[in-house]
Amino acid sequence: MKKSVLILLTLILSLPVFAAKETEKKSAPVKEHLQNHFKLYGFIRNFFVYDSRDSKAGTGDLFYYLPLDNKWNTADVNDPAREDLNASPNFRFLALTSRVGFDVSGYYINNLHFGAKIEGDFYSGLAAAKTATGLSGNTSVSGTAQARLRQAYVTLTWKDLPMRNDKTAQVGLKIGQAWHPMAADMPHVFSLEAGAPFGPFSRTPQVTMDANLGSNWVISASALWQMQYQSNGPIGGSALYMKYGKTPEMYAGVTYKSKGFLMRAGVDVLSIKPREFSAKSVPAPTEKDPDATKLVSDKRVSDRKTSVLGYLYAQYSYKTFSVKAKTTYGSAGEHMGLMSGYVNMGPISVGGLPASADTWEYAPLHSSSSWLSLAYGKKWQGVLFLGYMKNLGLAGSDVDTTPGPGADYIPVSDVYFNKNGFANMNQMFRVSPEVIYTFGKFVVGLEWQYTAVQYGKYHKEEGVNCLNRKALATEGLHWIGNHRIQSMVRFNF
Numbered sequence: 186m187k188k189s190v191l192i193l194l195t196l197i198l199s200l201p202v203f204a205a206k207e208t209e210k211k212s213a214p215v216k217e218h219l220q221n222h223f224k225l226y227g228f229i230r231n232f233f234v235y236d237s238r239d240s241k242a243g244t245g246d247l248f249y250y251l252p253l254d255n256k257w258n259t260a261d262v263n264d265p266a267r268e269d270l271n272a273s274p275n276f277r278f279l280a281l282t283s284r285v286g287f288d289v290s291g292y293y294i295n296n297l298h299f300g301a302k303i304e305g306d307f308y309s310g311l312a313a314a315k316t317a318t319g320l321s322g323n324t325s326v327s328g329t330a331q332a333r334l335r336q337a338y339v340t341l342t343w344k345d346l347p348m349r350n351d352k353t354a355q356v357g358l359k360i361g362q363a364w365h366p367m368a369a370d371m372p373h374v375f376s377l378e379a380g381a382p383f384g385p386f387s388r389t390p391q392v393t394m395d396a397n398l399g400s401n402w403v404i405s406a407s408a409l410w411q412m413q414y415q416s417n418g419p420i421g422g423s424a425l426y427m428k429y430g431k432t433p434e435m436y437a438g439v440t441y442k443s444k445g446f447l448m449r450a451g452v453d454v455l456s457i458k459p460r461e462f463s464a465k466s467v468p469a470p471t472e473k474d475p476d477a478t479k480l481v482s483d484k485r486v487s488d489r490k491t492s493v494l495g496y497l498y499a500q501y502s503y504k505t506f507s508v509k510a511k512t513t514y515g516s517a518g519e520h521m522g523l524m525s526g527y528v529n530m531g532p533i534s535v536g537g538l539p540a541s542a543d544t545w546e547y548a549p550l551h552s553s554s555s556w557l558s559l560a561y562g563k564k565w566q567g568v569l570f571l572g573y574m575k576n577l578g579l580a581g582s583d584v585d586t587t588p589g590p591g592a593d594y595i596p597v598s599d600v601y602f603n604k605n606g607f608a609n610m611n612q613m614f615r616v617s618p619e620v621i622y623t624f625g626k627f628v629v630g631l632e633w634q635y636t637a638v639q640y641g642k643y644h645k646e647e648g649v650n651c652l653n654r655k656a657l658a659t660e661g662l663h664w665i666g667n668h669r670i671q672s673m674v675r676f677n678f
Contacts, residue, residue: 215294215295216293216294216295217293217294217295218291218292218293219292220291220292221289221290221291221292222289222290222291223287223288223289224287224288224289224290225285225286225287225678226285226286226287226288226677226678227283227284227285227286227677227678228283228284228675228676228677228678229280229283229675229676229678230280230282230283230284230673230674230675230676231278231279231280231673231674231675232247232278232279232280232282232377232671232672232673233276233278233671233672233673233674234246234247234276234277234278234669234670234671235274235275235276235669235670235671236274236275236276236667236668236669237272237274237667237668237669238252238253238269238271238272238273238274238665238667239252239253239271239272239273239275240252240253240636240667240669241253241605241606243605244281244282244308244377245277245279245281245308245330246275246277247279247281247282247377248377248378248381249376249377249378249634249636249669250378250381250382250605250606251382251524251605251606251610251613251636251638251667252271252636252637252638252665252666252667253271253665254271254607254609254638254640254665255269255271255640255663255665256269256270256271257269257270258270279330281306281307281308281330282306282307282308282377283306283307284304284305284306284335285304285305285306286302286303286304286305286335286336287301287302287303287304288300288301288302289301289302296343296344296345296346297341297342297343297344298340298341298342298343298344299339299340299341299342300339300340300342301338301339301340302336302337302338302340302363303334303336303337304334304335304336304337305332305333305334305335306332306333306335307330307331307332307333308330308333334362335362335388336361336362336363336364336388337361337362338359338360338361338362338363338391339359339360339361340357340358340359340360341357341358341360342355342356342357342358343355343356343357348398348399352399353399354396354397354398354399355396355397356394356395356396356397357394357395357396357397358392358393358394359391359392359393359394359395360391360392360393361390361391362388362389362390362391362412363388363389363391363393364387364388365385365387365388365389365391365409365414365436365521366393366405366407366436366438366451366453367385367387367436367451367453367494367496367513367521368384368385368386368387368388368521370449370498370500370509370511371384371509372384372509372511372556372558372570373507373509373558373559373560373566373568373570374558374568374570374617374619374632375568375619375621375628375630375632375673375675376617376619376632376634376671376673380511380556380558380570380572381522382522382523382524382554382574382603382605382606383554383555383556383572383573383574383615384511384513384523384554384555384556384572385494385496385513385518385521385522385523386414386521386522387414387520387521387522388413388414389409389410389411389412389413389414389434390409390410390411390412391407391408391409391410392407392408393405393406393407393436394406394407401441401442401443402439402440402441403439403440403442404438404439404440405436405437405438405439405440405451406435406436406437406438407434407435407436407437408433408434408435409433409434409435409436410424410427410433410434411424411427411434411520412424414520414521414522415520416455416457416517416519416520416601417519417520417526417601417602417603417604418457418459418460418601419459419460419529419601421604422604425461426457426458426459427455427457427458429458429461430456430457430458430489431458432456432457434453434454434455435453435454435455436451436452436453436454437451437452438450438451438452439451445501445502445503446499446500446501447498447499447500447501448497448498448499449497449498449499450495450496450497450498451495451496452493452494452495452496453493453494453495453496453515454491454492454493455491455492455494455517455520456489456490456491456492457489457490458488458489458490459488459490459529459545459547459601460486460488460545461485461486462482462483462484462485462486463482463483463484463485463486464480464481464482464483465480465481465483466478466479466480467479467481486544486545487544488544488545488546488547489547490517490527490547490549491549492515492516492517492518492527492549493515493516494513494514494515494516494517494518494521494523495513495514495515496511496512496513496514497511497512498510498511499511505561505562505563506559506560506561507559507560507561508557508558508559508560509557509558510555510556510557510558511555511556512553512554512555513553513554513555514551514552514553514554515551515552516549516550516551516580517549517550518552519601519602519603519604522603522605523552523554523574523603524552524554524574524576524602524603524606524610524613525549525550525551525552525576525602525603526549526550526600526601526602526603526608527547527548527549527550527600527601528547528548528549528550528579528583528595528599528600528601528656529545529546529547529599529600529601530545530546530547530548530583531545531546548579548580548583550576550577550578550579550600550602550656551577551578551579551580552574552575552576552577553574553575553577554572554573554574554575555572555573555574556570556571556572556573557570557571557572558570558571563623564622564623564624565620565621565622566620566621566622566623567618567619567620567621568618568619568620568621569617569618569619570615570616570617570618570619571614571615571616571617572614572615572617573612573613573614573615574612574613574614575611575612576610576611576612576657578655578656578657579654579655579656584654584655593646593653593654594644594646594651594652594653594654595651595652595653595654595656596646596649596650596651597609597643597649597650597651597652598649600652600656607640608652608656608658609640609641609642609643609652609658610638610639610640610658611639611640611641611657611658611659611662612638612639613636613637613638613639614636614637615634615635615636615637616634616635617632617633617634617635618632618633619631619632619633626676626677626678627675627676627677628673628674628675628676628677629672629673629674629675630672630673630675631670631671631672631673632669632670632671632672632673633668633669633670633671634668634669634670634671635666635667635668635669636666636667636669637664637665637666637667638664638665638666639662639663639664640658640662640663640664640665641657641658641659641660641661641662641663642658642660642661643658644658644660
């Protein structure tokens with residue numbers, strides 16, 4: 186794996202150099218333009234949001250994921266006072282997603298052009314705060330918004346590289362933090378989540394090469410790292426799993442474009458190390474608990490989890506009509522906001538440590554996610570968004586060897602699912618029509634969004650919440666939905 190990564194990185198970095206040398210032989214004397222052009226851009230944006238029930242949401246509850254499952258105040262279904270505590274309507278409005286950025290261009294030496302971008306908003310600074318009783322849902326909306334880095338990268342572009350039949354090519358490198366190649370194509374919606382979690386969503390450090398081979402085809406390759414959007418694991422969301430895995434995330438894709446039509450396909454491979462050291466229990470008696478133990482690091486392990494995710498994207502535009510669609514299928518993907526993850530395959534014990542903790546095996550969960558977006562109009566624009574996700578659980582080869590209590594169930598604690606979702610999700614969908622009015626640099630929008638999740642009940646095994654051998658909750662299936670009414674006011678500059 187490491188050898189393959191090294192070879193790919195070498196090719197990415199050397200291709201433009203070789204191409205430039207070939208061009209130099211045939212080019213005129215060196216031409217330089219050393220004066221950069223700076224462009225300030227951004228917007229001031231306010232969201233006004235109403236939800237019919239408590240939900241999982243981020244960025245001050247503006248970035249919507251899904252509605253929370255039932256939370257009954259009593260288990261007695263015949264109790265007249267029985268109610269769902271998560272069925273709590275709520276409202277808020279915030280301006281913290283306002284954005285500012287700089288684009289840099291105009292600097293070139295011969296056919297090598299340089300550019301840069303830096304962009305930020307004001308999301309950071311919000312703190313989780315569950316300090317009061319009598320409150321439910323997501324209360325992580327307290328604090329003061331602080332500046333946050335969104336994108337920061339430089340570009341090197343070799344233009345007019347010779348090809349056969351007097352055609353030319355263009356090769357570009359992007360180095361820094363930018364949109365993940367699988368997340369860059371977004372639907373028409375103005376809502377902050379931009380189609381997530383029905384499609385990948387991530388900005389991440391990367392080195393990306395795009396080779397434009399003529400006017401129709403583009404070949405892309407990327408080596409990526411993690412920062413804000415991270416893999417889940419034994420210590421929660423963390424970039425440490427990739428750090429100690431010593432292997433960047435790898436992406437390869439191809440794009441075809443022609444007269445208002447574009448199609449893109451790609452595959453992403455991620456290999457991480459969920460643990461660096463094993464752990465064991467050692468005596469740690471206290472006066473109150475003479476039998477107490479504590480966990481200590483034992484020795485270095487060779488754990489590794491590898492997942493593969495593919496996607497297909499297409500868009501078509503004709504005058505004021507546009508349609509976009511994206512579908513993803515594969516394993517894991519929780520680091521890109523998809524409702525999936527992976528399972529610690531063992532050894533597993535309920536309520537205690539594994540008998541042998543030298544090396545654990547992991548199996549990625551499989552899922553399918555898709556969205557469709559339609560837009561019509563210019564000054565007045567109507568938009569329709571449709572999204573669907575299906576949790577497929579473990580592949581058959583993994584199910585046959587799944588350990589667990591009685592070899593029939595998997596403890597939820599061994600399932601590393603998307604932190605903004607729940608392992609007992611089976612499927613979900615979203616329907617979202619909206620209308621947008623643009624008047625010069627002033628934009629207003631109104632959206633109704635309905636998101637529904639099919640939850641299953643956890644199986645209780647020895648008092649522990651468990652899933653079945655396929656890592657799915659299939660008992661007591663029921664749907665939970667939320668109505669979100671959202672308006673947006675934005676001024677562009």
